Amino acid sequence: xxxxxFNIIANGLTGQRFSSPAWRQVAPKPAYDVIIVGGGGHGxxxxxxxxxxxxxxxxxxxxxxxxxxxxxxxxxxxxxxxYLLPGNEPFYEWSMKLWEGxxxxxxxxxxxxxxxxxxxxHNDAQRxxxxxxxxxxxxxxxxxxxxxxxxxxxxxxxxxxxNARFPVKGGMMQPRAGTARHDAVVWGxxxxxxxxxxxxxxxxxxxxxxxxxxxxxxxxxxxxxIKAKKVALAVAGSTSxxxxxxxxxxxxxxxxxxxxxxxxxxxxxETVFTFGAGHFYCSQSDKGELVFGGDLDGYxxxxxxxxxxxxxxxxxxxxxxxxxxxxxxLLRQWAGVCDMSMDGSPIIQVGPLPGLYLNCxxxxxxxxxxxxxGWCFAHTIAKDEPHPLSAAFRLDRFRTGHLIDEKGVGASPxxx
Amino acid sequence: MLIPCPYCGxxxxxxxxxxxxxxxxxxxxxxPDAADAFHDYVYLRDNPAGDNAxxxxxxxxxxxxxxxVRDTTTHEIKSVTGAGGEVKx
Numbered sequence: 001x002x003x004x005x006f007n008i009i010a011n012g013l014t015g016q017r018f019s020s021p022a023w024r025q026v027a028p029k030p031a032y033d034v035i036i037v038g039g040g041g042h043g044x045x046x047x048x049x050x051x052x053x054x055x056x057x058x059x060x061x062x063x064x065x066x067x068x069x070x071x072x073x074x075x076x077x078x079x080x081x082x083y084l085l086p087g088n089e090p091f092y093e094w095s096m097k098l099w100e101g102x103x104x105x106x107x108x109x110x111x112x113x114x115x116x117x118x119x120x121x122h123n124d125a126q127r128x129x130x131x132x133x134x135x136x137x138x139x140x141x142x143x144x145x146x147x148x149x150x151x152x153x154x155x156x157x158x159x160x161x162x163n164a165r166f167p168v169k170g171g172m173m174q175p176r177a178g179t180a181r182h183d184a185v186v187w188g189x190x191x192x193x194x195x196x197x198x199x200x201x202x203x204x205x206x207x208x209x210x211x212x213x214x215x216x217x218x219x220x221x222x223x224x225x226i227k228a229k230k231v232a233l234a235v236a237g238s239t240s241x242x243x244x245x246x247x248x249x250x251x252x253x254x255x256x257x258x259x260x261x262x263x264x265x266x267x268x269x270e271t272v273f274t275f276g277a278g279h280f281y282c283s284q285s286d287k288g289e290l291v292f293g294g295d296l297d298g299y300x301x302x303x304x305x306x307x308x309x310x311x312x313x314x315x316x317x318x319x320x321x322x323x324x325x326x327x328x329x330l331l332r333q334w335a336g337v338c339d340m341s342m343d344g345s346p347i348i349q350v351g352p353l354p355g356l357y358l359n360c361x362x363x364x365x366x367x368x369x370x371x372x373x374g375w376c377f378a379h380t381i382a383k384d385e386p387h388p389l390s391a392a393f394r395l396d397r398f399r400t401g402h403l404i405d406e407k408g409v410g411a412s413p414x415x416x
Numbered sequence: 417m418l419i420p421c422p423y424c425g426x427x428x429x430x431x432x433x434x435x436x437x438x439x440x441x442x443x444x445x446x447x448p449d450a451a452d453a454f455h456d457y458v459y460l461r462d463n464p465a466g467d468n469a470x471x472x473x474x475x476x477x478x479x480x481x482x483x484x485v486r487d488t489t490t491h492e493i494k495s496v497t498g499a500g501g502e503v504k505x
Binding site: 300 | 417429430434436437451455456458459460461462463464465468470486488489490491
């Protein structure tokens with residue numbers, strides 16, 4: 001059913017008796033052309049673009065829990081394309097362009113709000129770094145503005161501009177960045193994919209793989225064996241667990257990243273801002289809560305809850321720069337398991353085994369990449385070759401030395 | 417999280433710095449397959465959901481490097497020894 005103002009009003013007035021579910025509930029078929037493991041944003045976007053751009057419609061998305069129950073529902077909803085390196089920036093800018101047209105494409109309100117993001121600058125060295133990054137963004141069509149202190153004040157008057165340790169000297173802004181409603185992204189892609197014939201199968205955990213020699217010929221699940229010509233993994237923090245069943249070792253470690261919301265407040269924060277020096281970033285949701293986060297819990301973890309020392313650390317960072325938050329109460333926190341790679345950049349790969357396709361290592365930046373990840377992964381699966389925009393995200397870059405290390409910290413996944 | 421340092425007793429994890437999975441030993445650079453061996457050593461990880469052997473540095477305590485076996489699903493610590501596997505003297 002195509003959504004419109006007319007049928008929203010009509011269905012509202014008739015108690016939704018004539019509306020239909022957003023996606024079909026189906027039982028798994030015995031075989032598919034493509035099985036995508038993982039019903040998060042990336043998996044569902046991949047299925048959608050496989051069906052829409054490449055005409056591959058005999059596709060199933062298998063999800064262990066309910067769709068969007070992993071990192072798609074555990075992030076801080078920020079979309080941006082403010083990257084530096086050549087392997088990254090064109091990809092993320094394509095993602096940003098897809099975000100800009102995604103609501104019309106999906107006929108679904110995902111509440112894209114291009115309110116801008118400001119990275120704060122506290123000293124000359126940081127300004128130099130952001131000027132360089134801003135120039136890379138402008139070259140790639142992402143757009144960027146260098147703000148002086150008074151321009152930052154016009155957007156964020158509540159900052160402690162004369163903080164003794166980190167005085168605010170300016171900022172680098174991407175005006176087209178912003179936020180999107182994370183659950184709606186999942187639902188929108190699920191609905192779009194389902195309408196094109198993709199089977200979305202929830203509560204179906206992949207427990208193993210069907211093999212023919214080296215080749216992958218399907219998956220064993222809690223709902224029986226399903227055969228497939230191609231099996232694609234988009235399972236974020238669980239990638240190593242599934243790869244382990246194939247005796248594959250990957251350049252990934254799983255860490256927990258927490259996110260937080262405050263109680264609802266009146267509107268006062270009109271853009272997203274990041275305080276990199278103090279490990280705090282924040283935006284205000286349409287409902288009024290502050291949505292914020294900081295650093296990883298610094299050690300390997302698969303526990304989707306996070307630990308208290310990091311809660312304290314993030315809140316201290318926020319209070320240092322926005323003292324008026326001192327009486328705001330924390331409403332809740334949550335945590336997602338991030339597949340942190342050894343250079344902080346993702347992997348989209350044909351193989352490494354016949355019939356297998358990898359989409360992983362999104363670190364803590366997977367949400368903004370959702371549309372382009374699906375776009376490029378669908379191309380990779382359909383054509384058995386990398387998409388030009390994701391060609392640098394290959395698995396063997398760790399062997400050949402073509403790392404994409406935005407932060408330059410080397411093989412320390414907890415520091416990216 | 418409390419880490420039972422074999423030299424100092426149970427201490428808050430704030431006192432420690434995390435280094436990562438306890439892989440090693442470092443391969444011999446003169447090996448004929450040294451490039452492959454270093455690729456495995458530097459980049460590839462088992463990344464288990466369960467017991468993980470990892471290095472922690474007790475910087476705000478005895479300054480020892482420790483090898484900690486910790487369950488990554490519950491954060492329960494199973495064993496702590498010196499980095500070379502030695503137990504408390």
